[in-house]
Amino acid sequence: MVREILQILRDIGFDELILESEDFGRVKKERLEKLEQINREIQVCTKCPLHKDRKQAVLGEGNLFAKVMFIGEAPGEEEDIQGRPFVGRAGQLLTKAIENAGYKREDFYIANINKCRPPGNRTPTIEEQEACFPYLQRQIDIINPKVLCLLGATAYRGVMKQEVKITKERGKVLNYQDKLVYITFHPSYVLRNQAVKDTFFEDIKKAIELSL
Ligand code: SF4
Secondary structure, three states, X not given: XXXXXXXXXXXXXXXXXXXXXXXXXXXXXXXXXXXXXXXXHHHXXXXXXXXXXXXXXXXXXXXXXXXEEEEEOOOOHHHHHHOOOOOOHHHHHHHHHHHHOOOOHHHOEEEEOOOOOOHHHOOOOHHXXXXXXXXXXXXXXXXXXXXXXXXXXXXXXXXXXXXXXXXXXXXXXXXXXXXXXXXXXXXXXXXXXXXXHHHHHHHHHHHHHHOO
């Protein structure tokens, strides 16, 4: 009987049911501990050359029960200094787009394909992306979001293992494992191409709506 009720709840969209506040607290603590473990690993990671120039590795941050995970490329200068993702100008634009959709940045989880800043903000090589991806996969498994919103071509390649032209493919909904994938521009691109700002804001809203 309980199993049937749980199945009905799943069918109408409850992916994850945490019955009591005690369970909620326990699951939250478990998720936090697992993420802290990843953070300890990346701070001393030397699996790719990007470790040489980092001030610190940047794990990601946000709601441990987020239904949407925003995934970018790699930390920039400001992120490398602060140890937080998307806190520079591009991050501020992402935050604005989330707020424009009627939400707060803290409602979601934000991470990158690579945890260390590439020198001069160059694009991480495929080898560097592949070396780092297992950390992101563990984050995805822990947070268990419904939607992965991939910000830009590197985020797309890092997760989907294929090259993509974002200007052609943005707005598409795909699948990765049991998750929905929504593709849009990286906010840095939007900063350089103000003409796509409205489209980007609309995309962020659509990615969030997919998770509802
Ligand atoms: S980018 Fe990832 S794989 Fe490379 S050194 Fe940093 S944590 Fe390790």
